Amino acid sequence: MTTTTHDHHDDHAHHGPAKGLARWLFSTNHKDIGTLYLWFSFAMFFLGGVFAMVIRAELFQPGLQLVEPAFFNQMTTMHGLVMVFGAVMPAFVGLANWMIPLMIGAPDMALPRMNNLSFWILPFAFAMLASTLFMEGGAPNFGWTFYAPLSTTYAPPSVTFFIFAVHIMGASSIMGAINVIATIINMRAPGMTWMKLPLFVWTWLITAFLLIAVMPVLAGVVTMMLMDIHFGTAFFDAAGGGSPVLFQHVFWFFGHPEVYIMILPAFGVVSAIIPAFSRKKLFGYSSMVYATASIAFLSFIVWAHHMFTVGIPFAGELFFMIATMLIAVPTGVKVFNWVTTMFRGSLTFETPMLFSIAFVVLFTIGGFSGLMLAVAPADFQYHDTYFVVAHFHYVLVPGAVFSIMAAAYYWLPKWSGRMYNETLGKTHFWLSFVGVNVTFFPQHFIGLAGMPRRIPDYAVQFADFNMVSSIGAFLFGASQLLFLFIVIHTIVAGKKAKAKPWDGAEGLEWTVPSPAPFHTFDTPPKVD
Amino acid sequence: MPSKLLKGGVALFAVLLSAVTQADWTLNMPQGVTDISDQVYSLHMLTFWVCVGIGVVVFGVMFYSIIKHRRSKGAVADNFHESTAVELAWTLIPAAIIVYIGIQAFPVLKNMYDFEDSELTVEIVGYQWKWRYTYLSDDPTQQVSYFSNLATPAEQIRNRTDKGENYLLEVDEPLVLPVGSKVRFVLTAADVIHSWWVPQLGVKKDAIPGIVNESWTIINEPGIYRGQCTELCGKDHGFMPVVVQALPQAEFDEWMAGKKEEAAKLAELTQKDWTYDELMEVGESVYQKNCASCHQANGEGLPPTFPALKDSPIATGDVMAHIDIVVNGSAQNPAMAAFGPQLSEVDLAAVITYERNAWGNDTGDMVTPVDILNYNAGQ
Known part of the structure; x- marks a missing residue:
């Protein structure tokens, strides 16, 4: 001990990651855990994508061709669950892990061991969920919204595994959220005051509070299901004094904030990228913060707009219609701010900027259909049709997913120390952009014309647009293989990146070298 | 090889063509055959054009910037980044538009919730995977009740024969309703949640086990109107259509009398x-x-x-x-x-x-x- 003190000290100062698998299994380093989250979500994106391809292949033509209706329902259910809980949410947690400490000048997340735990329970949750596909009776087949009693009394036996998987995902999300909040509140560098925080940090802080508020509600609703299925309660069974409508109230009290959980961090990403490539400060920073907070607040009082047709009373319809339409106001403020940031800027169109511009345009289109859906009398016609499918895919795919891709291109030089190939990146963008619109735009039309969602076969008048939509989906799906190639190519063979590869970028993350060293900000930077 | 490819191409083209000849390219919601469906259509178009208007302005400014303010054209960034007046304007104007849409929607919604003064009440019960229609009557022995099942043969669904014109939207016995009189629906379900929807009537309401929901319609024109179950209800959710046949009152009465006769005959058959x-x-x-x-x-x-x-x-x-x-x-x-x-x-x-x-x-x-x-x- 005495003779090696000096060596130990030296080791400590430059101590890097452990070797081999141990580095990833036992890591408490925010960058490594961020990387794990991002690769995990990438894998889930492909798994959920395979399910989507099965759906679109079956819907390519009317008639039953490839799969049976029972299996089709498993595909729609698993696609939704894997994309929401496996792809989009972990991707944002990965971005938070990597970027929040770098953006606020902190050496790591506040609770590193919990960080490790919150990631490593996720693969088990999804392994359990995916294993239901091989169980007798098949995987969950009741839709990602799992309405009772289809998901209780009439569910396949695998529903119990689904419930436990959701519990684990929820626990992971809650731990991740606690970590984000603790980090942002306690670990900001001196001088990093609240109104200097990058918007990505702000949007994540608010998202984390949403997560803590509603993930327990999700846990509650699946526990009530568990009790109904195995322990003789009747929360959702009218014959025992319960109500199937109660399920929907509890589910959507979680479910509506959940959709903002998937979009607020996207707002943060885009608010970083658009100013960088406009070479101009973000317009209306403080109004962006207030708008985010307003959206988060409103998200708690609009849940029953998912239930306009379940027979809620007239006053309820009116309240939820107005409250829902109000969300358009702060959301509009955000869109106007982004556009005004671009106005009289000095624009260039690298891949992250292309994805961000597409985000603004296509997310806004999703917002427009959202406003239309909010109008209660009209919702009686739209509800549970492909119009709704088109709406939420517009906000989730060219919304949340495009923002994640933009973030990946924008920060990949910082993560890997290497630049992606710009031509390939732009090719990926244009293929995705065309693919996403060809897939989802026609779904507005077939929805308005009367095609319900979640059906494996459809009337012949919907045939043309379904075929177009399927072709778009295959294109979009195939383009993501290019994305995977680009990421690997960058890491393996990309050109060396500078500490600050984007001349218009701002923020502490660009003050550290690329790739970001294993430990950053051991001494906090000074922010003025 | 090329001839094989060519054959494949021709086959694919034929498939595409046959799909095209059967289908149409409907873009919009039907205006329907009831006052409600017509009002809903107007609301839908109002909101749509409001969105188009906002979109033109917002995307217009954006694409103007994309074209004019690019660095490759020598654009130098300005440094304005705040304006309370502008922020206030684009908070208040959208809020006003929303209030306007809300005011337009209010009477339609109120009308949809007016279940009073109906001349006929039909009970609709959702089953996995069919509907039961019962014409409620004070005298239970006079009550007409029957199931409505998908009539499309499995051969069409399994692609063994050509698909008919009303593929998946045809039933063995439609719900028959009189034109011009107010029909009230009471809806419930026997197993899981279903949802009864006819786009042309502008009526969609969930049928929920243990709960009774209400809806109503007055059909203005005789005809056959087709819809589907719109709440995921299990394996054959895609195979439980709704078909409504609207008849002039006299024909409806005749049909009703025939149904009652049928019921009497059925009772004899039992013996x-x-x-x-x-x-x-x-x-x-x-x-x-x-x-x-x-x-x-x-x-x-x-x-x-x-x-x-x-x-x-x-x-x-x-x-x-x-x-x-x-x-x-x-x-x-x-x-x-x-x-x-x-x-x-x-x-x-x-x-x-x-x-x-x-x-x-x-x-x-x-x-x-x-x-x-x-x-x-x-x-």
């Missing part, structure tokens, strides 16, 4: 002496309509939820136990519904006879409508 062959014949058609979607046409089922009937202990064992599970359903497996309230004694007897003798079960047992009556009396 008739049935032969084994007659029962088997009726039983097969009842089975195809009510049982085959789960237990399959070949009796092999889709285990574990939908067990096989071929060689099954129930279909080849005690007759009473077989009658019991068909009439009362299964306590262990809720997927097996109680068919007692759904089928007539004749249909029940025939289908049980069929199940006991089809697919090589060959028990030789014959169950008659009178057996079912006796069973019910003994319960």
Whole structure:
């Protein structure tokens, strides 16, 4: 001990990651855990994508061709669950892990061991969920919204595994959220005051509070299901004094904030990228913060707009219609701010900027259909049709997913120390952009014309647009293989990146070298 | 190789073409045949054009910037980044637009919730995977009630024959309604949640087990209007269409009288002496309509939820136990519904006879409508 003190000290100062698998299994380093989250979500994106391809292949033509209706329902259910809980949410947690400490000048997340735990329970949750596909009776087949009693009394036996998987995902999300909040509140560098925080940090802080508020509600609703299925309660069974409508109230009290959980961090990403490539400060920073907070607040009082047709009373319809339409106001403020940031800027169109511009345009289109859906009398016609499918895919795919891709291109030089190939990146963008619109735009039309969602076969008048939509989906799906190639190519063979590869970028993350060293900000930077 | 490719291409083109000739490119919501559906259409178009207007302005500014303010054209960034006046304007103007849309929507919504003064009430019950329509009457013996099942043959669904014009949107018996009078619907479900939707009427309401919902319509024009179940309700959710046939009042009354006569005839049939062959014949058609979607046409089922009937202990064992599970359903497996309230004694007897003798079960047992009556009396 005495003779090696000096060596130990030296080791400590430059101590890097452990070797081999141990580095990833036992890591408490925010960058490594961020990387794990991002690769995990990438894998889930492909798994959920395979399910989507099965759906679109079956819907390519009317008639039953490839799969049976029972299996089709498993595909729609698993696609939704894997994309929401496996792809989009972990991707944002990965971005938070990597970027929040770098953006606020902190050496790591506040609770590193919990960080490790919150990631490593996720693969088990999804392994359990995916294993239901091989169980007798098949995987969950009741839709990602799992309405009772289809998901209780009439569910396949695998529903119990689904419930436990959701519990684990929820626990992971809650731990991740606690970590984000603790980090942002306690670990900001001196001088990093609240109104200097990058918007990505702000949007994540608010998202984390949403997560803590509603993930327990999700846990509650699946526990009530568990009790109904195995322990003789009747929360959702009218014959025992319960109500199937109660399920929907509890589910959507979680479910509506959940959709903002998937979009607020996207707002943060885009608010970083658009100013960088406009070479101009973000317009209306403080109004962006207030708008985010307003959206988060409103998200708690609009849940029953998912239930306009379940027979809620007239006053309820009116309240939820107005409250829902109000969300358009702060959301509009955000869109106007982004556009005004671009106005009289000095624009260039690298891949992250292309994805961000597409985000603004296509997310806004999703917002427009959202406003239309909010109008209660009209919702009686739209509800549970492909119009709704088109709406939420517009906000989730060219919304949340495009923002994640933009973030990946924008920060990949910082993560890997290497630049992606710009031509390939732009090719990926244009293929995705065309693919996403060809897939989802026609779904507005077939929805308005009367095609319900979640059906494996459809009337012949919907045939043309379904075929177009399927072709778009295959294109979009195939383009993501290019994305995977680009990421690997960058890491393996990309050109060396500078500490600050984007001349218009701002923020502490660009003050550290690329790739970001294993430990950053051991001494906090000074922010003025 | 090229000729093979060419053949493949021609085949693909033919497939695309045949799909095109059958389909149309409908873009918008139907205006429908009721005042409500027309008002909803107007609201929909109002919101749509508001969105288009906002989109033109916002995207216009954006694309102006994209074209004019690019660095490659020598654009130098300005440094403005705040304006309270502008922020206030684009908060208040959208808020005003929303209030305007809300005001427009209010009377329509209020109208949709006015269930008073109906001249006819129809009870709609959703089952996995069919609808039951009952014309409620103060005199229960005069009540007309029947099921409405998908009429599209499996051959079309399985692509063995060409698809008909109303593929998946056709039923054996439509809901018949009079034109011009206010019809109130009361909706519920027997198993899981369903949703009854006819776009042309502008009516969609969830049918929820244990809960009774209300809706109403006044149809302005005679015709046939098609819709579907719109709440995921299990395996055959895509195969339970809604068809409404709207008739002028006189024709409707005539139809109603015919239905009542039919019901009287059915009661007589129960007492008739049935032969084994007659029962088997009726039983097969009842089975195809009510049982085959789960237990399959070949009796092999889709285990574990939908067990096989071929060689099954129930279909080849005690007759009473077989009658019991068909009439009362299964306590262990809720997927097996109680068919007692759904089928007539004749249909029940025939289908049980069929199940006991089809697919090589060959028990030789014959169950008659009178057996079912006796069973019910003994319960």
